[in-house]
Amino acid sequence: MTHPKTTIEVLPDADARPLPSFGQAAVCFAGILLLIGGGLFMFQISLHALIFLVLVWAGLHTYALGYSFTAIRSMMDEGIIRALPAIYIFMLIGMVIASFMQSGTIASLLYAGLNWLDPALFLATGFILCSLMSVATGTSWGTVGTIGVVLIGIGDTMGVSLPLVAGMIVSGATFGDKLSPVSDTTNLAAMSAGTNLYRHIGSMLYTTLPTFILVLVIFFLWGQQYGNHPLPQAQLIEIRNALAGAYQMNSAITLSPLLVMLGMSMKRYSAESSMTCSILLAMLIAVLYQDRNPVEVINALWQNTPGHTGIAHIDELLGRGGLYSMAWTLLLSIMALALGGMLHHAGFLQVLLRRLIASINRTSTLIAATITSGLAGNLVMGEAYISIILNCQLFKQTYREKDLDPAVLSRSVEEGSTLTTGLIPWTTAGVFYAATLGVPTLDYAAYALLNVLNPLVSIIMAMLGIGLLRSRHSSRQ
Template identity: 30%
Template sequence: MEREKQNSIFLSLSPLLYLVLSILLFRFVWVIPYPHPVALLVAGLLSFLQRGNRKIVFLKSAFRKNFLSVLPAMEILFFVGMLIASWAHSGVLLTMIQTGILFLQPDYFLPSLAIVSAIAAMVSGSSWTTAGTLGVALMGVAEVISFPQTMAAGAIVSGCYFGDKLSPLSDTTNLASSLTHVPIWTHIRHMLKTTCISFGVAIFAFYVLNVYTLDSNQITNLSLQSESLLSGPNHQIFWLKFIPVVLVFGSALFKLHIRLSLLLGIISAIGFSISELGFQFSIGKSLVYGFVSHSGNDVLDRFLSGGGVVAILPTEILILSAVWFGAVVEGYGYLNEILMHIKNWAKDRWDILLSTMGTSFLLNLVTADQYLSLVIPARAFRSLAEEKGIPEKDISRSLEDSGTITSPLIPWNSCGAFMSTSLGVSVLSFFPFVFFNLFHVILSVSLLLIAKNKFKSSYLNKSSS
C-alpha cells in the first residue's frame, strides 16, 4: 500500500516534471525561438498519453472551462496592443514619456517607478490597466535615459501588484474577499502589515540597486540626454494629449470594465491622430501591424515602434498552450490527486495556510489564470479551515499572498504574459527584480513556518513538564 501511495504521488506530479524538463530542453539544449509554448504542448501531450485510457470528454470539459476563464484576458491583450499603437501614433505615448523625463530623477529612478505604479494601480484597481498604459510610458523613459529595461520592468510590476493588492477596486482583492466571506476593508486591513513591510523593503532594495547601477558621471550624462529630448520646438509637451490617459484611469474609478476603459483610450487617441493628420490608412495599419516611429531620435524610435494586434499573437499562442496543458492536468485527474495529497498532509492551521498558498501557486503554474488560483483553493480548504477554527481573513490573505502575487512571475500565466507583452521584457528577464512580489512570498511563508515551529516548541515544552 505504501508503494502504491508513493507511485501515485509521483505520477500525479509527473506533468510538472515533464514541463520543467521540456523547458530546460527547448531553452538550453535544442534552442528554439518560442520555447515555452512548445514545452507546454509537449508536457501536455506526454501527460495525455500517460493516461490515454481516460475518456476524452473530461479533457474537452476541462479545456472549455479553462479557455473560457482566460478568454477575457486574451481579449484585453488585443485591446492593449491597439492601445499602445494608437497612443504611439497620436503622440500620447511620447507626451507621457516626456513628462516622465521631466519629473523622474535618474538618481531615484527605480524607487520612483515602483511608487508611481503603486499609486496608479491603487487608484485604478488594476495592475493590467497600469502596466498597459502608464507602465509602457515609464518603460519609454527608461529606454530614453538608457536605464536597464529589466530593472525598470521589475520596479513597475512590483508597484502594480502592491497597488492592486490593496485597492478596494481590484477584482482579485474583491474575489478573495467574497470567496471567504470577509468584508473587503477587513481583508485589506489584514493584508496591510505584511504587504507594507514587503513594499518598504522592496523600495529600499530598488534604491540600493539604483545607486550601484548608476555612478555620478552616468547620472550627469542621463540628465543631459533627457534635457536634449525635451528641448526644441518639436518636443514641447502638449498637455491635452493626457486626455486619453485621464479617460482610461477615470473610467476605472467608476468601475467601468477594463475593455471599455481601454477602448475609450484607443478612440480618443485616434481622434488626436485624425485632428492632426486627417483620416489616413496608416492609423488602421498601426492598430493591426504596429506603429513605426520616425522621430529622428534612434532610441525613442526603437521604443515607440511597436504595438498592434499582430504583436500580441505570440502571447495569445502561449496562453492557449497553457490552457491545453492545464486541461490535461485537470481533466485527467492529476490536479485532483495533488489536492487530495495536500489535504492529507495538512494537519494543523499552519499546514492549511501553507497548503492554500502552495495550491494557489500550483494553479498559477498549470491553469494560466490567476482567478482559478484563487477560486479552487478557497473551495478546497475552506471546510478544513472551519474545522481547525482558522479565521476566514487568514485564508483570504493567504490566497492573495500567493495567487495574486505569483501570477506575474510565471511566463505562460495570463498575468505574466500580459506584463511581458506590455512592458516589452520577458518574465524570466525581469523576474530577479520584482522585489516586492519575491520578498512578499518569502515573508509570508517564513512567518507561517516560524509560527508553526513556535507552536511545536511550546507544545513539546508543555508535554515534557
C-alpha cells in the same frame, strides 16, 4: 479513436470519473516539466511547440484512463471557454498600447518624467518613472528597454552603482507588469484563477502598495549619497527635444485616454468598456491633434509602426502595441488553458495535490506554498506564463475549500511567478534584463527590492490575517 468498454464519451461527475494513481500523476507532471525545461534550455525549442508536445503527452495519459478523444477535447474546450472574457481583454490590450503610442500618451509621460530627475532623488524618481511607464504600457520589458536604458546611462554618468540602478529599474518595471490592467500577466493571472480583472488588481493593492512605499523610502534614503553627482543634461535634452519634435505635448489632451480608462475602471465599468472608450478617444487624438494619417492609425491597431524621434530605443518603444503584438502570449495562453482543463478534469491535479493539501492547515501556509510554487515553476520552466496558469490550476480547489476569494489565489500566484521571474538568470525575463541593462541578473537581483520584498510582505500579512478576502459566496463576506 476509441477505447473499448472503458471509453467515456462525456465529462462525468467528479465522483464518477476514473482517477489516475499518484504514480501516474507524478509521471505525467514530471514529463511536462522535463519537456518544457529541457526543450527550452537544452534545445531552445519554441515554447508553443513544447506546449503542443505537452498536450499530446497529457492526452495520452488521459486516454489511458479510459477517456475518449471526444471527452478529452471537451476537457480542453472547458478550460478555454471559462477564460473567454479575459481572452477578449487580451485582444484589447494590444490596441490600447498602440493607440496610446499614436496619441502621444506614452510620449508625454516620458517627456514629463525626464524633467523630474534630480541627483539626490535619482533612485526614487527613477523608480516612480519606471512604475508609471509600466502601468501605462503594461510591459516590464518595454519599460526596461526604453526608460530603463536611459536611466542606466544616467546612473553610469553620475557614478551610481549600476547593479543598484538596474535593481531600481526592474523593481519599477515589475510594479506595472503586476498591476496594470493592460498587462498580459495581470490578465492571465485573473483569467487562470477565475476572478474579475479589477477584483484581482484590488486584491494585489493590499500587499503591493505597502511594499511600494517601503521600497520608495529605501531608494530615497539610498539616493541621498548621490546628491552632489551631476546629471547628463545633454542626453536628457536630446530625448526631450526629439519627443517634442515628434508629438504635440499638451498633457491635458494626450493623457486623457489614460485618465478615461482609469476613471471608468474606478467607477466599476467593465474592462472591455473602459479599454474600448480609451482606444477610440486615443485614435481621435492621434488624428485630430497629432495629425496622424487616419489609415495608419487604424492599421496600428493591428500592428504598430516605430516612432519618428530619430532615437532608436525611443522609436522602438513608441512602435509597440497592436493585436499582432499580443499573438505570442494569447496563443500560448489558449494552449496552456487547454492543458489546464485536461489536467484538472482528468484528476491529475487532484491526485497530485492530495497529500500536499492534507498537510496545509493554515491560510498563511497555503499562501506561502503558492508563492513558493510559483518561484519553483519559474526555476524549472523559465517562463512566468506557464507557472501562472499551472499554479492557478494546482491551488484553485484548495483556495475554494479554505473559503478564500479567487483574487487571493491570483495575487499569490503573481507574487510567486511574475515577481520572481526577473530574479532568475535563465528565465526569459532575467536574460532580457541582463542583456538590455548590461548588468548580470545575480548582480542586480538583491537590489530589485519590490520583487524581493513583496512576496515576504504578502506572507507576513497572511500570518497577521490582513488582506485575506473571503469568497463572495461566503456567508462570512
